[in-house]
Amino acid sequence: MFGITVRDHLMIAHSFHGEVFGPAQRLHGATFLVDATFRREHLDADNIVVDIGLATRELAAVVGALNYRNLDNEPDFAGVNTSTEFLAKVIADRLADRVHRGTLGEGARELAGITVTLHESHVAWASHERAL
Amino acid sequence: MFGITVRDHLMIAHSFHGEVFGPAQRLHGATFLVDATFRREHLDADNIVVDIGLATRELAAVVGALNYRNLDNEPDFAGVNTSTEFLAKVIADRLADRVHRGTLGEGARELAGITVTLHESHVAWASHERAL
Amino acid sequence: MFGITVRDHLMIAHSFHGEVFGPAQRLHGATFLVDATFRREHLDADNIVVDIGLATRELAAVVGALNYRNLDNEPDFAGVNTSTEFLAKVIADRLADRVHRGTLGEGARELAGITVTLHESHVAWASHERAL
Amino acid sequence: MFGITVRDHLMIAHSFHGEVFGPAQRLHGATFLVDATFRREHLDADNIVVDIGLATRELAAVVGALNYRNLDNEPDFAGVNTSTEFLAKVIADRLADRVHRGTLGEGARELAGITVTLHESHVAWASHERAL
Amino acid sequence: MFGITVRDHLMIAHSFHGEVFGPAQRLHGATFLVDATFRREHLDADNIVVDIGLATRELAAVVGALNYRNLDNEPDFAGVNTSTEFLAKVIADRLADRVHRGTLGEGARELAGITVTLHESHVAWASHERAL
Amino acid sequence: MFGITVRDHLMIAHSFHGEVFGPAQRLHGATFLVDATFRREHLDADNIVVDIGLATRELAAVVGALNYRNLDNEPDFAGVNTSTEFLAKVIADRLADRVHRGTLGEGARELAGITVTLHESHVAWASHERAL
Numbered sequence: 001m002f003g004i005t006v007r008d009h010l011m012i013a014h015s016f017h018g019e020v021f022g023p024a025q026r027l028h029g030a031t032f033l034v035d036a037t038f039r040r041e042h043l044d045a046d047n048i049v050v051d052i053g054l055a056t057r058e059l060a061a062v063v064g065a066l067n068y069r070n071l072d073n074e075p076d077f078a079g080v081n082t083s084t085e086f087l088a089k090v091i092a093d094r095l096a097d098r099v100h101r102g103t104l105g106e107g108a109r110e111l112a113g114i115t116v117t118l119h120e121s122h123v124a125w126a127s128h129e130r131a132l
Numbered sequence: 133m134f135g136i137t138v139r140d141h142l143m144i145a146h147s148f149h150g151e152v153f154g155p156a157q158r159l160h161g162a163t164f165l166v167d168a169t170f171r172r173e174h175l176d177a178d179n180i181v182v183d184i185g186l187a188t189r190e191l192a193a194v195v196g197a198l199n200y201r202n203l204d205n206e207p208d209f210a211g212v213n214t215s216t217e218f219l220a221k222v223i224a225d226r227l228a229d230r231v232h233r234g235t236l237g238e239g240a241r242e243l244a245g246i247t248v249t250l251h252e253s254h255v256a257w258a259s260h261e262r263a264l
Numbered sequence: 265m266f267g268i269t270v271r272d273h274l275m276i277a278h279s280f281h282g283e284v285f286g287p288a289q290r291l292h293g294a295t296f297l298v299d300a301t302f303r304r305e306h307l308d309a310d311n312i313v314v315d316i317g318l319a320t321r322e323l324a325a326v327v328g329a330l331n332y333r334n335l336d337n338e339p340d341f342a343g344v345n346t347s348t349e350f351l352a353k354v355i356a357d358r359l360a361d362r363v364h365r366g367t368l369g370e371g372a373r374e375l376a377g378i379t380v381t382l383h384e385s386h387v388a389w390a391s392h393e394r395a396l
Numbered sequence: 397m398f399g400i401t402v403r404d405h406l407m408i409a410h411s412f413h414g415e416v417f418g419p420a421q422r423l424h425g426a427t428f429l430v431d432a433t434f435r436r437e438h439l440d441a442d443n444i445v446v447d448i449g450l451a452t453r454e455l456a457a458v459v460g461a462l463n464y465r466n467l468d469n470e471p472d473f474a475g476v477n478t479s480t481e482f483l484a485k486v487i488a489d490r491l492a493d494r495v496h497r498g499t500l501g502e503g504a505r506e507l508a509g510i511t512v513t514l515h516e517s518h519v520a521w522a523s524h525e526r527a528l
Numbered sequence: 529m530f531g532i533t534v535r536d537h538l539m540i541a542h543s544f545h546g547e548v549f550g551p552a553q554r555l556h557g558a559t560f561l562v563d564a565t566f567r568r569e570h571l572d573a574d575n576i577v578v579d580i581g582l583a584t585r586e587l588a589a590v591v592g593a594l595n596y597r598n599l600d601n602e603p604d605f606a607g608v609n610t611s612t613e614f615l616a617k618v619i620a621d622r623l624a625d626r627v628h629r630g631t632l633g634e635g636a637r638e639l640a641g642i643t644v645t646l647h648e649s650h651v652a653w654a655s656h657e658r659a660l
Numbered sequence: 661m662f663g664i665t666v667r668d669h670l671m672i673a674h675s676f677h678g679e680v681f682g683p684a685q686r687l688h689g690a691t692f693l694v695d696a697t698f699r700r701e702h703l704d705a706d707n708i709v710v711d712i713g714l715a716t717r718e719l720a721a722v723v724g725a726l727n728y729r730n731l732d733n734e735p736d737f738a739g740v741n742t743s744t745e746f747l748a749k750v751i752a753d754r755l756a757d758r759v760h761r762g763t764l765g766e767g768a769r770e771l772a773g774i775t776v777t778l779h780e781s782h783v784a785w786a787s788h789e790r791a792l
Contacts, residue, residue, distance in 0.1 A: 390577065
């Protein structure tokens, strides 16, 4: 199995609902380093998993739709705790949509899966892994 | 599949038995960066894998029981080579015990598995992965 | 010249005023990795720059007073752009106050200076350096 | 499952064929950080996955045969795009050969698999995972 | 004194002249992580050292003029060893020119100095520091 | 001013004397990442600060004389707290001796200074800077 990963980042505000979150129930924020991994059983005719230029562009588009926002005000996340693990799934699912729509190239339809990891600090990160 | 990881560290002395270890047969030491990953198929009602505060506290407790010690003198490790890969298993197993005892919260009983990675330097690390 | 550095982190929300900030004029947030360096010409009688335990505790106290907050609502920062470089100075100055009040130990009065670096992402950071 | 990883690096020149590569069709170069992970179900009699000294030496030998070269002129890679993901497979396969030939020690024959990850920058990396 | 740093990267081929360089006399290549630090005594009216957006754009322009090239064929570097330390100076000088031409904003004329650090691997880096 | 830095690492056991050290008074250990920076006003005839191959070899020699040891038993450190900042000075001074003896090459006699940084974990490091 092969994988390629590209990294981008995201700077957002949000708050959490539930006692489990302690002081993070207050409005605060985070920088998330976002690592998107694309997996594939065999390389394509160009000897790659996916065009790294397209992967970078599409990740930037997904990240850009969330960046510099207060997630508490985003209709997509109304009433939802936008935890690091949840956001990893949001980004993985949006990348999967783009793979299915063909914006990562025709060859990307052969991808086996996507993993997205969000680092919220140097001591905590979360990931979501899904098939395609 | 979702995962969250928290990082702590550990500073210990130890020595190894066996020619394969070369100069590491002498009493020396290591800083281990300890990454504990908790995996789970679905998020809980709070939209998380596990309470990151509890995960951090429990990892600190497991690490604290080993920290600032000469492992050659610890009864738990008598006659055992406390290699990086072995210590990764020790920490993973001790975290699993805590999950089973409920100290990571009731929801943590839904966890699927734990992976512990110990970095002994910038050029070498080891991990142990287990089910729960 | 000697230096020791301890790292902590901070998760805040804020917004900026001024066209130069582009989309960062919207309410967003950041994780700041905070590196506090203490400098000293000669080591003390214990052969250290400053007690690393006290340095870690005092940095945690300074960081804790800012953590999990919306800086736009903090009276200390009313009408001020809480840029990364500005926050580096805030933290350096608060650490300097603590040095002068003696909470880093009597020996810390011999410190020559403090540098604080805040990493806002893997591709951008800022620092402030001051004498003591 | 246990794993140990050792890191080395590689500095090469190469060019790519195919419009998908854009400006990377020109002769350019890369530093690849090379992480080789060896996986094994159970530890050996010394309580290790594999002798980390031998693993480091064998990875250095594999990396050394590629280092400080223009890969466009290497007979092994004639007419091939030496992408990061392809080179991860080359290194994984060459390490597997060495495991099978016994140069990582007799015990290494119990290894379950190898993963090689090549970091081409702080924002892009690729990996290949294979059984043994 | 304040500083802000932005990071970009560069992938080039080159070779060196002189026995001191050993195997690096052959055509090979490198990824350079490029950290550009801008220093300033006092913050400007927006409470910043320099517009981080402009700093990022200008560093990308300087890096883009070198990226994906064989430096042995660049007229600017004819007969010159394009060592990591030399390239750090090239980039620092080109950024200084842009500061003087005003492309980092009028306020950037107050900058005190620039430091450029190029990381050629995880175990070697070089820097050049200059006044403005 | 130019600088080049090479990184190596060191794994030792030691203990500290003095209440300020708390649990670190017990025999424990550390991995130190060791970064040695060599500074110079102007580049030499080869366009470098110092031969990076020689710098790496000499740092490895200095590190090798301390590696895999219990520093409490080293005659050089009898009765001394081998703190991170103290060890940074030991390594800087030993590198300076080697520069003066010519083992980093004749050109290295033009070096202006050395800085050694020892990272004891991902959250704490110390450095010593000296002239040559």
